[in-house]
Amino acid sequence: MTDRTNAFDARPIHRQRSHRPIRRRTAITSAAALFAAAATGLIASESTSPATGATAGIKYRRASHGANNIDLSTTSSQTGTASDGAYGGTSGWALSKTVDLTEQPSGTTYTTGVRTNTDQSYNRKAQATWGSDGLTVTAERSGGTIYSADVMLRGVNIPSVAAIEMDIDMQGTGAGLGHAVWFRPLTGSSGEMDLLEYVGSNAGKGISGGAGTYEAKSTLIRTGSSPYNQGSKAFGIAPRSNGSYDGIRRYRYEFTSSSVSLWVDGSLAGSITKAQFEKQNSSGSWSQFTAGTHWYPRVTLQVNNGTSAKLWGTVPDSWKSSSINVSAMRIYTKA
Numbered sequence: 001m002t003d004r005t006n007a008f009d010a011r012p013i014h015r016q017r018s019h020r021p022i023r024r025r026t027a028i029t030s031a032a033a034l035f036a037a038a039a040t041g042l043i044a045s046e047s048t049s050p051a052t053g054a055t056a057g058i059k060y061r062r063a064s065h066g067a068n069n070i071d072l073s074t075t076s077s078q079t080g081t082a083s084d085g086a087y088g089g090t091s092g093w094a095l096s097k098t099v100d101l102t103e104q105p106s107g108t109t110y111t112t113g114v115r116t117n118t119d120q121s122y123n124r125k126a127q128a129t130w131g132s133d134g135l136t137v138t139a140e141r142s143g144g145t146i147y148s149a150d151v152m153l154r155g156v157n158i159p160s161v162a163a164i165e166m167d168i169d170m171q172g173t174g175a176g177l178g179h180a181v182w183f184r185p186l187t188g189s190s191g192e193m194d195l196l197e198y199v200g201s202n203a204g205k206g207i208s209g210g211a212g213t214y215e216a217k218s219t220l221i222r223t224g225s226s227p228y229n230q231g232s233k234a235f236g237i238a239p240r241s242n243g244s245y246d247g248i249r250r251y252r253y254e255f256t257s258s259s260v261s262l263w264v265d266g267s268l269a270g271s272i273t274k275a276q277f278e279k280q281n282s283s284g285s286w287s288q289f290t291a292g293t294h295w296y297p298r299v300t301l302q303v304n305n306g307t308s309a310k311l312w313g314t315v316p317d318s319w320k321s322s323s324i325n326v327s328a329m330r331i332y333t334k335a
Contacts, residue, residue, distance in 0.1 A: 088263030107155020134327035172322025176315030178302035201313035231281030235270035
């Protein structure tokens with residue numbers, strides 16, 4: 001999710017197209033039902049896939065339920081704590097902060113206007129809501145304008161060694177849409193980490209097409225200043241067991257001085273060690289990634305209507321609205 005927030009055209013866009021409307025989430029039945037709907041095959045690596053048990057130098061804690069993919073297609077957003085192991089992860093972490101998403105956290109800022117280098121939606125604060133379901137960003141057509149939001153939670157401080165857990169619900173995925181949860185530096189201006197990035201220009205491809213055609217992906221490390229030319233490692237995220245990217249999933253993202261790893265629905269989805277990264281990226285700068293940098297989360301929903309569309313394809317005429325919801329956010333530090 002390249003950051004070009006300074007490239008603005010403050011005028012609303014009037015050439016609009018259309019998509020699937022937002023679907024309501026049904027209520028959760030029980031924790032047992034949550035773990036019962038499971039499937040395998042979450043992720044594919046951009047190069048060689050890491051072992052789904054232990055990568056050199058890392059000891060992984062398996063999800064206690066033993067499932068590889070928790071299918072949350074019939075569950076609502078979660079605002080409480082997850083059952084032990086539901087997010088996967090390694091051992092040795094202690095809960096540092098549960099972010100209250102029922103109201104706007106202090107320090108939160110918003111993009112206003114059109115990010116002309118990335119999409120054509122008009123960003124405004126009104127498209128972001130806070131409440132019992134957490135933070136919801138809604139993109140919609142209103143009259144002749146597409147509105148959306150780019151939310152920067154600058155008051156949420158994530159240290160350079162940390163684990164972060166989130167429940168994220170994407171709705172209305174498809175061509176022209178760019179749902180994303182990512183991290184930008186609080187200290188310094190270089191680098192980013194993409195926890196989740198839906199790529200609408202690859203709609204319908206899943207991970208079958210391989211690197212460059214992933215429908216959803218996570219960039220475990222991306223260093224350097226724009227265009228981030230000091231190395232990165234991306235993994236393609238497969239759709240849920242019903243074949244769709246719409247719906248709630250559980251993510252855990254860990255980054256330390258020696259490794260970065262991603263867990264989806266309780267299972268290891270991708271990882272890379274410092275040694276692997278430096279071997280694969282001769283110009284990579286792992287030290288820049290971990291040199292005391294603190295991060296903040298950012299929730300974005302971009303829409304392309306076909307006018308100089310660069311990243312996400314073009315929304316079809318049927319598009320009406322899409323959303324991304326973050327209903328749980330917890331930050332861990334080393335115990």
